[in-house]
Amino acid sequence: MNFPILSILILLPMVGVALIMMLNRENQWLIKGTAMAFALLEFIISLPLWFGFDGGSAAMQFVERYSWFPAYGISYYIGIDGISLLLVLLTTFITPICVLACWEDIQSKVKEFMICLLFLQTGMIGVFVSLDLFLFYIFWEIMLIPMYLLIGVWGNPARRIYAAVKFFIFTMVGSLLMLVAILVLYFYNYKVTGVYTFDLLKMYGLQIPFMMQFWMFLAFGLAFAIKVPMFPVHTWLPDAHTEAPTVGSVILAAVLLKMGTYGFLRFNMPMFPDAAWYFVPLFSILAVIGIVYGALVSLVQVDLKRLVAFSSVSHLGFVMLGLFTYTMAGVQGGIIQMINHGLSTGALFLIVGMVYERRHTRMIADFGGLSKVMPVYATIFMVVTLSSIGLPGLNGFVGEYLILLGAFKTNKVFAIFAASGVIFAAAYMLWMFQRVMFGTITNEKNRNLKDLSMREVVVLLPILVFIVWIGVYPNTFLDKTKASTANFVAMMEKAKATKVAVADVMVKGDQR
Numbered sequence: 001m002n003f004p005i006l007s008i009l010i011l012l013p014m015v016g017v018a019l020i021m022m023l024n025r026e027n028q029w030l031i032k033g034t035a036m037a038f039a040l041l042e043f044i045i046s047l048p049l050w051f052g053f054d055g056g057s058a059a060m061q062f063v064e065r066y067s068w069f070p071a072y073g074i075s076y077y078i079g080i081d082g083i084s085l086l087l088v089l090l091t092t093f094i095t096p097i098c099v100l101a102c103w104e105d106i107q108s109k110v111k112e113f114m115i116c117l118l119f120l121q122t123g124m125i126g127v128f129v130s131l132d133l134f135l136f137y138i139f140w141e142i143m144l145i146p147m148y149l150l151i152g153v154w155g156n157p158a159r160r161i162y163a164a165v166k167f168f169i170f171t172m173v174g175s176l177l178m179l180v181a182i183l184v185l186y187f188y189n190y191k192v193t194g195v196y197t198f199d200l201l202k203m204y205g206l207q208i209p210f211m212m213q214f215w216m217f218l219a220f221g222l223a224f225a226i227k228v229p230m231f232p233v234h235t236w237l238p239d240a241h242t243e244a245p246t247v248g249s250v251i252l253a254a255v256l257l258k259m260g261t262y263g264f265l266r267f268n269m270p271m272f273p274d275a276a277w278y279f280v281p282l283f284s285i286l287a288v289i290g291i292v293y294g295a296l297v298s299l300v301q302v303d304l305k306r307l308v309a310f311s312s313v314s315h316l317g318f319v320m321l322g323l324f325t326y327t328m329a330g331v332q333g334g335i336i337q338m339i340n341h342g343l344s345t346g347a348l349f350l351i352v353g354m355v356y357e358r359r360h361t362r363m364i365a366d367f368g369g370l371s372k373v374m375p376v377y378a379t380i381f382m383v384v385t386l387s388s389i390g391l392p393g394l395n396g397f398v399g400e401y402l403i404l405l406g407a408f409k410t411n412k413v414f415a416i417f418a419a420s421g422v423i424f425a426a427a428y429m430l431w432m433f434q435r436v437m438f439g440t441i442t443n444e445k446n447r448n449l450k451d452l453s454m455r456e457v458v459v460l461l462p463i464l465v466f467i468v469w470i471g472v473y474p475n476t477f478l479d480k481t482k483a484s485t486a487n488f489v490a491m492m493e494k495a496k497a498t499k500v501a502v503a504d505v506m507v508k509g510d511q512r
Helices: 005-021 028-052 082-101 110-129 133-142 144-154 160-193 200-204 210-227 236-243 246-256 258-271 273-278 280-299 304-323 328-359 375-388 395-410 412-437 454-472 475-511
Strands: 061-069 074-080
Touching (some): 005 028, 005 074, 005 110, 028 061, 028 110, 074 082, 074 110, 082 110, 110 144, 133 144, 133 160, 160 200, 160 210, 160 236, 200 258, 246 258, 246 328, 258 273, 258 304, 258 328, 258 475, 273 280, 280 304, 280 412, 328 375, 328 395, 328 475, 375 395, 375 412, 375 454, 395 412, 454 475
Antiparallel strands (some): 061 074
């Protein structure tokens, strides 16, 4: 039996939760130190996934499978391929950064906060490694509770309850529809094969009538579209980001939103390929609208955090456009852009949070000239800003270039409109940076602000390393996803070819 590394990654945060629950809540340093120790240990344990992963194989690796409820075909079935590998590592990488980032920011209910953070990590990793639909749904729902609490308890007092409830309702509606679709799929599989199973990989080859695929794709797709979030079901995101504590926004941007894009790639498209091809125009149009709309709305924001939040709608629109091209360039671009967005936008939320801790305001008009008093902060902010707008040599360029390349191969009109989003991104990001960092200091409260502390530099430095690394040599990461992406594209092309062949036979039959 293989070493159960994935199970350890799922269960280790829960061991941390159990230990923290036994600690005295008055000893905040011990609580934070324990959370940091478990987060770092989780990251260290996840590293063998990278070094032991065979990038030349599209098969699931590090697989573990145990019978759970055999009478109902439910099993504890987990594994990763090149797509989920990067997302698991992103999760383990970003969690210790979040613990360190909130070291001084979170002062109330510290014990409960760290419990929520580690509990959330278990849910996130579980989603990315689950190969059983029942198990996947459990982890999908597990994430909802700690994120709801992070926003509702530690968020901005003015509107945190509103944002938390809105997040909960949107996510729950999509989740319930997905649960119905999972059960329909489960019973249909039994009708066809005579076997009860929630095995995801067996569902890939299931022959499902088109109309059934149509409705199932929409049921799964709504849950994932809300999580992305895609236009027009994106409205929960700006409120959740704006009202959440800094670390909540970072986790939301870096990992939780990727569960929507990952869901399309892992579930919707391979299970319902005919419907996936049918919905290409609709979802591509919605992706392009999201790109342009998110950018234009970001352009008029007066709140730094809200600007970054709306930029996520635009960036995730690029990811969705790339995935729906069903080309190697587009899909690989979408996958790497998931990672890029997690790094760049996560860093932007950290940067906004750091200046908020000093000034207790996020209004752009309250700043100006900060580069004179915070040069280290300004330098890091500049690098992350350029990364977000896709400057060549930084990570954002790689993903956007591949996505647009794939889009040009399939639909030039979509690609042209999407490319305008790059221009708008440069406009809103650079204008924002100019107003915050440059000019004269007109507000006396900004004159004596302290530059970044060593802790804050340590928080941001690892992200900067990967921002540059991916931008300079993306093959390090693209090679890990190449075989899995090629397998996905081949699967979709086969479905398209079969559909065309069947349609051709029907047309010839009519002619006779």
